Amino acid sequence: MKLPIYMDNHSTTPCDPRVVDAMLPYFTEKFGNSASRNHSFGWEAEEGVDQARKHIANLIHADAKEIVFTSGATESDNLALKGVVEMYKEKGDHIITTSTEHRAVIDAAKSLEKKGVKVTYLPVDKAGRVDPDDVRNAITDKTILISIMLANNEIGTIHPIAEIGRIAKEKGVLFHCDATQGVGKIPVDVQELGVDLMSFTAHKIYGPKGIGALYVRRKAPRVRLAPMIDGGGHERGMRSGTLPVPLVVGFGKAIELCAQEMPEESVRTMALRDRLQDGIMGAMEEVYLNGHPTERLPGNLNISFAYVEGEALLMGVKEIALSSGSACTSATLEPSYVLRALGVGSDLAHSSIRFGIGRFTTPEEVEYTIDRMIKAVNHLREMSPLYEMAKEGVDLKTVQWAVH
């Protein structure tokens, strides 16, 4: 087993070597501009792009023409929200989303709010799921877009997207889904889910960084978007700019591999995740699972370890790459807003660790992680005044803390 261990696969994933192999010729021999219509260099590049587009469309049960390439999911989310609002502003000025979306959606919504758009941020339940009835009740005759993620990036909770899709269709409101964490890991069918726009990206599924896609429905309804980037009219005019052909080809290959391997891979990653969960939670008291017990991404595990602080815990297992909802690990010095939205107290949000099992995680790495986590938590609890007080029977909630 090699150290360090990478167990932060929600953050990004390594490129699959098969993806790199597929990309390489497009840097050198097949370097053409896929928009060049008059010579074989262009045709060759275009063929690579077409094939990738087909693989991507097939995986999500869409038409190849409905795939718009972008620089990544952040751009896709921005294009979906801002593009729809700009295009449909005559129709209304209200959008609905949730409080646990990725920052790319939340911050795009906040930026629209400054321009006068009204945004409803729906709450989620303790497991992180939005109630479809809340979505229905939030819709007004001014609502032009609903944007709800498929699966949460911190806790892995999967939203009831198909149900929300039916409501959106019934009410005639466009439905965008940020599926960045779900595509390639769980089956995604845009017809079944009833989504009109969907964001996803290559680097979360063993493809290269710098390429993502926005699915834009062409029929029933035909979705129109105001572009954010003007230029040569690429991607049906919705996203101008020469396509990064090697990245597009890598994205296509990554998706092709996911399509082939998903049935086996999701079973394997879930088994490793379950072992990690049982190994850690079975060995210690006062550890809490964040997220939904079953409606969750196969590789996701998010746990709060009471009485220890997340960043200190990461430091204790520094040969394992993980992430924490602790304020100390964020730029804002606020603990995870996702965990706060579930009703997790700030103290437990500070104590949370996210594990991300991926394609290349081994059983050996999981066993090592279990062992190291138990030791690190015990070390820190021994050092923790909160643990000591709890052991003495002090109810920490009744203590008057000097909040600083």
Next chain:
Amino acid sequence: MAYSEKVIDHYNNPRNMGSFKKEEDGVGTGIVGAPECGDVMKLQIKVENDTIVDAKFKTFGCGSAIASSSLATEWLKGKTVDQAGQIKNTEIVQELNLPPVKIHCSVLAEDAIKAALNDYKKKADTEGETAEAATPA
């Protein structure tokens, strides 16, 4: 963000980690911070003849918070009560090479020292046995 060698050393080998009984004679206890803010420090001193003869800490917080309080206990030992009151957070920052985002950890350690000293003084006053016996240096 990478930690300094010194922070890592204090984290792996915390100095004077543990607790004194709060009621014990000559013990001053300071607890500062809040769980919601992600750091709580408990710092204790044991004073004999106006000199801190022992110190202990327990900290819930990031590596820098642990290191700041661990270092504080090292510095406290052997100091008089007055000298201890002069320890500044900036000295902790310097010693541990804390980055700007971690300065609050050193501030908390200074607060913990002050809180422990105040607790000791308050206790000593009420018990009518102020540190008069020894002459402050």
